[in-house]
Amino acid sequence: MPSTRRRPPRQRHPELERDFVRTPALGYEDVDGSGLVRCLAHGFPSPLVRWHFHDEYELHLITHTSGRAFVGDWIGPFEPGHLVLCGPRLPHNWISFDVPEAGAPERDLVILFNHDPIARAAEQIPEMREVLQLLDRARHGIEFFDMAEAARMHWEAVRGARGMRRFAAFCDLLCDLSECTDYRLLSAVQMQGVQAEAQVDQINEVVNRIMARVNEPLSLAGVAAELGMSESRFSRFFRRATGNSFTEFVSRVRINSACHLLMQTDCFIADICFQVGFSNLANFNRRFLEIKGMTPSEFRRQAESRFGAG
Template identity: 55%
Template structure:
């Protein structure tokens, strides 16, 4: 029998709560791009999400990063782009006594104004695939020094000069080939809209029904393909075989339940579609690099420390 769930949802960050005393730019001092910097400890270190994209660079301390159901390590030079409504937190565990004055550079910007601009300005369109991937979180490698230079340029400028630095930043991200998608299950790029729409519908159905019995044969029939043709199509679209992808979605769903409820691990196993606890534990370790119980323990640390100023 499942225990009574205790919900641990992330805090929604509202515009009205973005206090300049914590490191945000004052409300009327910026346009499309808002700059933020802060040290550690700081009240902003908390499990939260917001409607905007956030580009985030760590310049001091080491610790644990939580993005959606991802748990990892960070150090100076850690550069991540998170998408709208994707929960996140960076918690320093190795820092000098008394903390640090500057730990984070961050930019926040909304999706709709940028997407609208790409309809008129074709030169902005190469950034759209980066923003799509950001919905699952992206960590970039090898560009931290250039990123810090651009963060400082954006902090020190306004208007067209700020926007030009922002566009240069987007170009840097779009051209970076060394990155890690923080969520495992994703759709890769497609050249034609028909194929993209088809695979998006399939993935949406799998995500909605991942706890059910799902077979490659049934989806091949739905797509009007042979099993071998569908298998190749699916692997090209997701980078995974059908069974691997279903397992990854189920593990991601399990992570959500482990983070947000007190359900027993055995119940979580069956709730997400596995019918064998040993297989669930093995798959979880393979995909997340830790056991479900260790994930739940570490996930409990994602709230961070709230410090009054």
């Protein structure tokens, strides 16, 4: 008699890109002399086109072809001029659809850089602190608009320089990105700035509670009571800090958790609905469509192609 046991969920985790694979044969600069910043140029197809993440920030400019981009739990179209800054360990991939038979010799211009040197410099150099908010936003992936030509010029300036001139060219790029106001965040929920340090700690505590208990019933009244606040005060505080009402924020966190399960497991959609805290499948499907612009099944189907298949 055949077994009726359900097979365990299949995992689909992104690949960690390690530095030893970054060879000039793949389009990377030689590490000697590159300093804080490392440039990369490659075409499509390429071994570098896969669902992956790494410890560095990555500024990614598409110069040729169009297709579908995957940044964290965001899925959307791209075309030449698409410019995205991904933060450390944010999974990403770009799959081209309209590739000539001979391939595209140049598709991607990339700049990689580490967080710690910039953060340490900002402790001593006040001017460097201007970029910290940009780097914080990059945790979600930032798509910049109408910056393609400037980004290419910055890439060429950084690629062609060495020493202090290279660092100066990189700082010029960071300034332009920091000052750009025409952008959108791509993955997960957005946190807005909170001024006082005590408020930062408090809102972080609230968000951590939501993330840890995403599958449990959560009410504004209950969380407000845990923090010793009235409901009205907590509601104002939460909206000011996150840009969302408490209910909307919880929904977005739950949908974000659902996206990860849809991408990384074979769990049934109905099971995922309850795993992330929704009590009604119809409501889950409706909220998913509102927030992600597609149904859970369509999201899973599109997410499959982040590996480059289909």
